Amino acid sequence: MLEIKNLHASVDGKEILSGLSLKVNAGEVHAIMGPNGSGKSTLSKVLAGHPDYAVTSGQVEFEVNLRMKNVFDMAPEERARNGIFLAFQYPVEIPGVPNSAFLKASYNAICKHQGAKEASEESFQKILIEKCKLLNMDEKFIDREVNVAFSGGEKKRNEILQMAVIQPRLAFLDETDSGLDVDSLRIVGEGVNKLRKKDNAVVLVTHYQRILNYIVPDFVHVLYKGRIIKTGGKELALEIEANGYDQILKNFQN
């Protein structure tokens, strides 16, 4: 459903992605790992359409209504409406705006785009409570201002709550596991698993193998200097955890 071909992208004139290619099919889980500064977060931002990142060449296609479409022809909100979701590494605080109002605006924008009926106040409240239960989250999340005064772990869990409400076809989780304690990690991991279906896909960008114990990947990719230099199964993550990137980078440079 997602095909990235030879993608080059830069920020402030500096090239970060240098010929990245990746293919993701429905039902798959991919993990992208790599040392600091390899371009993991840039990839997430480029896919979501952040205006600070400039795509210099290459293409990214995403399947919309059984047809592959150029992602760069879509504004960030259109990408979201067509099923691409980015869980932010640093979720943004929006003072004054309750989570419920934000989620409702999001949900209804997506419903409208898909020609579905928008939710009423009451029916949406029901959806929210149901999702909180599914993810083992406190219903108080709903009434709090978006990410304001949230702990690091709460912010990440709030991203997963948003994902549960929006139900994207492609979820891109940018270091969602960073900064989580063991319990939060389990809640997030189990939450994502509950949202998995055969027609949606998950891409996890992570530094650590531990989240992969919960969300077991079909493929593990190593990103280095803006390109994927190695792809393997779930055992590759274990290898990295045990030995670090040194050997992989050495093999690559030779």
Place this chain on the structure above:
Amino acid sequence: MADIVKENLTDREYKYGFETVIETDCFPMGLSEDVVNKIADKRNDPQFVRDFRLKAYRYWLTLKEPTWADVRHPKIDFQGIRYYSAPKSKPDGASGPASLADIDPELIETFNKLGIPLGEQKRLTGVAIDVVFDSVSVGTSHQEELAAAGVIFCSLTEAIHKHPEIVEKYLGTVVPYKDNYYAALNSAVFTDGSFVYIPKGVRCPLDLSTYFRINAKETGQFERTLIVAEAGSYVSYLEGCTAPMRDENQLHAAVVELITHDSAEIKYSTVQNWYAGDKEGRGGIYNFVTKRGLCQGANSKISWTQVESGSSITWKYPSVILKGDNSSGEFYSVALTNNRMQADTGTKMVHIGKNTSSRIISKGISCDQSRNTYRGQVKIFPSAENARNFSQCDSMLVGDQCTANTHPYIEVKNKSAIVEHEATTSKISGDQIFYMKSRGVDEEGAVSLLLHGFCKDVFKTLPLEFSIEAVKLLEMKLEGSVG
């Protein structure tokens, strides 16, 4: 966020910026005792009004322009302004058209364009409207319905002639002509405005509304509004304002006086959208207004709600004097400035009676290179046993070139008082907009969420007829600046 901030608001047109070509009867520029007398002649003023004008004018001559507000503008040339302009559509320039049928069709068209239908068949249901064009009132609707309830709602000019005893009793009692520079000027040259009288025990059956329009060039608008609520009465009053786009600045120096007797309540709402000047700050209205309410009676209440989105400079502090025991005053404000607009606005709550309470909720949004200042005073007199005040002043900054200031003055002379003040400053960033977009919400929706989130405490106090329009207006302005 560099790239996210793109188009500027002023690229969108100020949709009320058109000019009406209409024959007017106007004075040459300049101000003198002779001009003040001519205004009185023109309007056929009774002696008490003429005397009030002359006293005010002579006092004004002794004053200097105030400089304490945090606004900057070239010196105003008071001799370069016309002090009277009226559409010439009827034989007697003084008292306004005898009926709506006498109004110049050009004028009806103007107000249709502004969305204020004057024609009988198109009237808004549930709202009676008085319309002030330049210096005169051009018509008030729903007269019979209001008369049946004993409510008087007419132009101040008409009130001066038909109900001189009420006008004489209250004119200048809340805002004396000596109050300040612009109040003195207004008292000397005021032309029209609205007058409302709600008799004892009457709950006004309709919301009352006045629509102010400045049209003529080089003309100042000096309207004066007086609202008297007798014991146990209630009225909700709405005010809206627009002006054509012009390169020169125009002066608008109004005075509003409200009086509530025992257990009476006045709810006064304003949506101010005078022309604000262009992107570089050329043109626009100087909105220097004195608004004050007096809670004369026990248990009475005055509530101001304002949405300030226009004018190149705003200088305005709707205040309440809490004289009656247990009286209460409220001030809810959203002031949005963009481009090079300057706003210095806030309120004064003066606690004199026992158990008086006041509540101030102020939301300032500054965008682009604008300056937005909250200036408020809470004063507790020794006599004000158990006075209570709560103030919340929040500022929101859009971009990194705007300025927001908060100047709360608190003066407490009675130990039993409880005064609370809270203030916050927040910033809208491109990242917030992007975050919302990445959840499928478009820019318009994102701005609307932010605005509602920031201003909800004020929006919920706006009367329904007004709130949709006012919120839309703010969304449009903010969207251009957040981009």
